[in-house]
Amino acid sequence: MNSMGVRAALAFLLLFIATVKAATTNQGGVTFWKEDFTMTCPEKGTWFKKAEVGNLSQTYTSPYTGKSKGVYYCSYKDKDSKDIKYYFYLKGRVCANCFELDAAFIAVIIVVNMVGTTCVMLIIYRCTKKRREAGLTPDPKAPALPGGRPPVLYEPLNPHTRSQDPYSVVNRMG
Incomplete structure (x- = not known):
């Protein structure tokens, strides 16, 4: 919770306590x-x-x-x-x-404002949500290879198709 929210909650609590205490004395x-x-x-x-x-x-x-x-x-x-x-x-x-406002009246205004703002946010969120189109959807999986075997990431090179350039050969030392 951010510090502004904590301050607002604390102010609301203090106003509520002051109103209750003033009413009970x-x-x-x-x-x-x-x-x-x-x-x-x-x-x-x-x-x-x-x-x-x-x-x-x-x-x-x-x-x-x-x-x-x-x-x-x-x-x-x-x-x-x-x-x-x-x-x-x-x-x-x-x-x-003149008209005097008491703390309970201000607290009700704040709560109604927060509830109303939340309702408007939910309506906007639901109305602007991306909808799926009625047409075909792309399949997230890659197409399967013929033969049913999974792709091999580190397959040994074929010596007949390998280049014979000077830097294409790996020399193992030791």
């Missing part, structure tokens, strides 16, 4: 969608930014403006009735026509 977080933002607290709590901005809920959604930027937190009580504050720092860019 039960922590708080911030998401942006078009011109709004949503903050999620690990538990139901009251939302604050210097002063109280939201009532008792697990999520807080509001339109994002330049004044929305800053530190937010949700305050909730754990099982031992201990106050816990979960902090967020909010800063982002929004637009009305």
